[in-house]
Amino acid sequence: MARGHHDIGGLPGAGKIDQTEHELSDWEILADAVNQALGANGIKRTDEMRRAREEMDSAAYRDMTYYERWIASIESILIEKKILTKEEIDRKLAEFESKWGEP
Amino acid sequence: MGRAVKLPASKFKAGDRVRVKFEDRPGHIRTPWYIRGKTGWIERVHGDFLNPESLAFGGDGLPKRTLYLVAFNQSDVWGKAVGSKDKVLVDIYEHWLSPAV
Numbered sequence: 001m002a003r004g005h006h007d008i009g010g011l012p013g014a015g016k017i018d019q020t021e022h023e024l025s026d027w028e029i030l031a032d033a034v035n036q037a038l039g040a041n042g043i044k045r046t047d048e049m050r051r052a053r054e055e056m057d058s059a060a061y062r063d064m065t066y067y068e069r070w071i072a073s074i075e076s077i078l079i080e081k082k083i084l085t086k087e088e089i090d091r092k093l094a095e096f097e098s099k100w101g102e103p
Numbered sequence: 104m105g106r107a108v109k110l111p112a113s114k115f116k117a118g119d120r121v122r123v124k125f126e127d128r129p130g131h132i133r134t135p136w137y138i139r140g141k142t143g144w145i146e147r148v149h150g151d152f153l154n155p156e157s158l159a160f161g162g163d164g165l166p167k168r169t170l171y172l173v174a175f176n177q178s179d180v181w182g183k184a185v186g187s188k189d190k191v192l193v194d195i196y197e198h199w200l201s202p203a204v
Contacts, residue, residue, distance in 0.1 A: 007132075
């Protein structure tokens with residue numbers, strides 16, 4: 001088991017932590033709301049979400065922003081728990097894209 | 104009066120020297136890589152918490168594990184070249200700690 005893509009503190013290539021303040025986009029606030037709602041309803045635990053992000057494809061993990069990783073982990077946990085299927089998520093996504101255009 | 108709740112005694116107390124185990128195994132590990140194998144001291148006993156290594160896979164998190172705030176000298180973590188007198192503070196569960204001198 002190599003050192004995980006999430007566990008890079010102190011590595012020369014890790015770079016400095018970006019501590020600048022930045023505004024959150026609406027979708028990021030929504031991602032947080034969905035995450036909290038799932039927790040409040042006992043559907044997932046924080047530790048499961050963290051584990052899902054640790055298990056992600058490393059290249060994909062590095063490419064994603066913070067809340068993109070949140071969404072990806074919510075998706076994989078909901079599929080793992082058989083609450084949603086990949087097909088249902090993809091279908092809904094296609095629906096949104098035909099309505100509002102691709103992101 | 105109810106029966107007194109007996110809490111399991113924590114293995115370490117504030118000031119005890121401890122060494123972080125160097126384990127490399129799959130799973131959801133809360134002990135960061137950079138602190139594994141390093142020696143520091145107990146700064147504070149946080150209390151007993153459900154085990155995240157179990158919760159991460161849908162487990163019940165039992166038995167609870169004692170969580171400590173562990174302090175390290177910067178130089179003991181990053182090397183002697185670091186002149187800072189700041190400490191590195193990390194939350195570490197009891198099963199990741201061994202007694203040290």
